[in-house]
Amino acid sequence: MLIGLVSDSHGELENLKDAAWKLAYNWHVKVIAHLGDECEDVDAIRDMRLEIIEVPGVYCQEYQDPAITNRVLKEFEGQRVLFTHTAEPHKNDLPDDPDPRQLALDRKVDVVAFGHTHIPEAKVENGVLWVNPGHLKNSDKKGHPPSFAVLDVDKDNARVLLIDLKSGDIFDSCDIENA
Structure with missing residues (x-):
């Protein structure tokens, strides 16, 4: 199953x-x-008939609303994927927000998809795939061009491709196989 990942659209x-x-x-x-970060931006793509998973950024007012889930854990093809804005606890977390690092250490997730840093990355750490698709800003002070990611999961494998928005080129990839 293919899942698209975007982050930090900032309008x-x-x-x-x-x-x-x-x-x-x-x-x-x-x-x-x-x-x-600017999760309300997804309103611009709601007419595409795609399932949309959204999590608020840590400085969005929605992040402090207990009725809105800040970290979403879903299973796809047997892979447990955590969708979160940050890869670690944040001072703005609500008391019941799970710690992504602890979930990974306890092997309760197979993939952690996060944003926040605006830096695209894909790595395996202690058997967990960590992926940040980067950002979608035209210019960013951290120097990375706009990018997104494709997460490909099945019962035995999780693989991610990082893709440059403008050129469409894959510039990094990473995968894990579950034993």
């Missing part, structure tokens, strides 16, 4: 639409996860 709706279009029509994803 760059055209870039979000471009990423969603590429994910839906080039990569054939059926699910897109927006990993925070």
Whole structure:
């Protein structure tokens, strides 16, 4: 199953639409996860008939609303995927928000998809795949161009591809096999 990952759109709706279009029509994803900061931006792609998973950024007012889940844990094809804005606890977490690092250490997740840093990365740490799709801003002070990710999961494997928004080129990948 293919899942699209985007993060940190910060009001760059055209870039979000471009990423969603590429994910839906080039990569054939059926699910897109927006990993925070301006999660309301997903309203711009709701008409695409995709399942949308959204988590708020730690500085969004929604993050402090106990009725809104800050960290979403879902299972796809036997892989447990945590969708979160941060890869670790944050001072703005609510008391019941799980700690992504502890979930990984306890092997309660297979993949942690996060945003926040605006730095795209894909790595395996202690048997858990960690992925940050980067950001969707036209320019960013950290120097990385806008990007998104494709997460491919099945019962035995999780693989992620990091993709440059403008060129469509894959610039990094990482995968794990579950024994």
